[in-house]
Amino acid sequence: MRRTTVADEIKKLILTRELKPGDLLPTETELCETLDVSRSSVREAIRTLSTLDIVDVRHGHGTYVGAMSLDPMVEALVFRGVLSPDGSLAALREVVDVRLALDLAMADNIVDGAIDDDSDELSALVDDMVDKASRGEMFLEADRAFHTKLFAVTGNRLAAQLVGAFWDIHTAVIPQLGITVPADIQRTAEAHGDMLASALRGDVEGYRRAVVEHYKPLQRAISARRNEQ
Amino acid sequence: MRRTTVADEIKKLILTRELKPGDLLPTETELCETLDVSRSSVREAIRTLSTLDIVDVRHGHGTYVGAMSLDPMVEALVFRGVLSPDGSLAALREVVDVRLALDLAMADNIVDGAIDDDSDELSALVDDMVDKASRGEMFLEADRAFHTKLFAVTGNRLAAQLVGAFWDIHTAVIPQLGITVPADIQRTAEAHGDMLASALRGDVEGYRRAVVEHYKPLQRAISARRNEQ
Known part of the structure; x- marks a missing residue:
């Protein structure tokens, strides 16, 4: 056999x-x-x-x-991402694009979802991010916790797992790329607050705009790194 | 070690x-x-x-x-999907929702993409689907080929691989669920034609509408099967 x-x-x-x-x-x-x-x-x-x-x-x-998580996918994709410096940047950009796509597509579910119960916790995570950003520090853990908690309300376990998995790829690949903390990382921290506020007042368009804003500092950092190469 | x-x-x-x-x-x-x-x-x-x-x-x-594909993820998710009849339906619904999200989110890239070169091939796939549907047959292969080809133009390899991976989960889980060919599967076949026509004339909104229409027969079949249980 x-x-x-x-x-x-x-x-x-x-x-x-x-x-x-x-x-x-x-x-x-x-x-x-x-x-x-x-x-x-x-x-x-x-x-x-x-x-x-x-x-x-x-x-x-x-x-x-076992939990049948997406960890095996993460392991293969992280490795693919670090295979070459050029490949890593391309892979990271792909991950960011797919994350953005999922965030925008799930906007209705998140804004309609029952996030009121989690709003204190989400708010504390935003404060933590803004605080760290003001000291020029990265805030990966709070960021990941914010996004996975937000996606949990959609009730779509696959989408929530994917967001977590992409986050892991993202986090593993960034240090390999020599991307420094973007100067405007404060904007990303604050945009999380706008996402939360929009979701709480049921404003899908405002939520979508905040999502787009929130990725811009990272997208600019990736472009800058690309131009250096 | x-x-x-x-x-x-x-x-x-x-x-x-x-x-x-x-x-x-x-x-x-x-x-x-x-x-x-x-x-x-x-x-x-x-x-x-x-x-x-x-x-x-x-x-x-x-x-x-190796190719570092998403196959390991597919294997774990397919298995998670079939773990229980109820779980399968829930898992399939999640896959359909995430596919729909990706399709809608990538609409701009697809409509702006260079699909003209592939339009004959995509057209032939649509004809194949419509033909099979008219005889009450499923058209999984042509369907998968259509979606992966369409996503290839986005240049986002991760998004293209995800679509392929979800397709595989989808195809593996459906037979386990006893979902029969939906009576209105013809609409799905034709909606692929609308997606293609909209993309070729640069009509993003038309493309999005066709995407939504294209999932409806399957979504109805899943709901019907859910109510039976």
């Missing part, structure tokens, strides 16, 4: 036993017996499934059904 | 030697010597990188730098 087939058999077993993310998988010995394959085939298949985040091997505890 | 570390070392080697997708990697023996690790560690790392499409093992030929 080929490796992919054993992995497929384990996937089938997860389905037929109706296991959910976080549930414990049968032991290696049990899998060998149930699937009638060697221990090394089971290990290989588990490794493949673990790389894909379909199972989660917790050493000393057992193997669980 | 841990498995992830050997994988990281191989990634570093790809970077420092400036290898590109399709280039041949050093042999297993050379990797063992260069990285000073055991053969089994190298094999494990290669397997991990192969699952992530970072390397491509061609048996009997050698190991090459």
Whole structure:
């Protein structure tokens, strides 16, 4: 039996036993017996499934059904992004364009969504960003938290995961590129406040404008870096 | 040395030697010597990188730098999609919403893009879809080809890959759901023609309307299936 087939058999077993993310998988010995394959085939298949985040091997505890996150995609894309300096810039620009596209496209859902409950937390994140920007510091964590929290209200788990995944690519690629903190990063910090305020008063157009503004300092930094090369 | 570390070392080697997708990697023996690790560690790392499409093992030929596609993401998401019948429908709806978002967001780039060169080919794909739909048949291949070709003109490789990836998830999940060919699938086929015609005459709003129309039969089929459950 080929490796992919054993992995497929384990996937089938997860389905037929109706296991959910976080549930414990049968032991290696049990899998060998149930699937009638060697221990090394089971290990290989588990490794493949673990790389894909379909199972989660917790050493000393057992193997669980994984979260099936987009982490494998992030790993491949980050690597593609750093393959060459020129490629990285192009990759980063693509990521920014797709993020912008998703942000604009989900504007209605976000403005209509129930963000009132989260407004204090979102507001605190904006304050944190503005504060850091005023000291010339980056604010990646607060920025990521702001966007993922905002997308969570859309109820579209895939869109929310994608935003998180693009954020990770973004964050991993930027330091490799030697892009310094843009001088006008303060505007990005403040534009998050405009996004939040527009969303809270139900102003979709205002939200969209703030989204566009919010990417401009980064887009300018990427263009400047491109011209240097 | 841990498995992830050997994988990281191989990634570093790809970077420092400036290898590109399709280039041949050093042999297993050379990797063992260069990285000073055991053969089994190298094999494990290669397997991990192969699952992530970072390397491509061609048996009997050698190991090459991979295409770093979004296939690993597709595999995890398809599986997440089929984990439960209810989850599949929700997952499919999320995929459709994200596809719609990307299609709408990229409308400007597509309408402004140089699709004139591809218009004969796109036109032939539309004819194929309309023809199949008139016989009550599905037209998945032509549909996928149409969308990926259209996105290729945006020059955003990530967006184009995402559209392809979502298409694959979409195609893999639909049969599991027992969604039959919608009675009004003809409209979807024809709406592709409207998308193309609008793009060719530079009509962004017309393009957006055709995109929205084009998803409606599928969205209705998903809702109907939801109500049955």
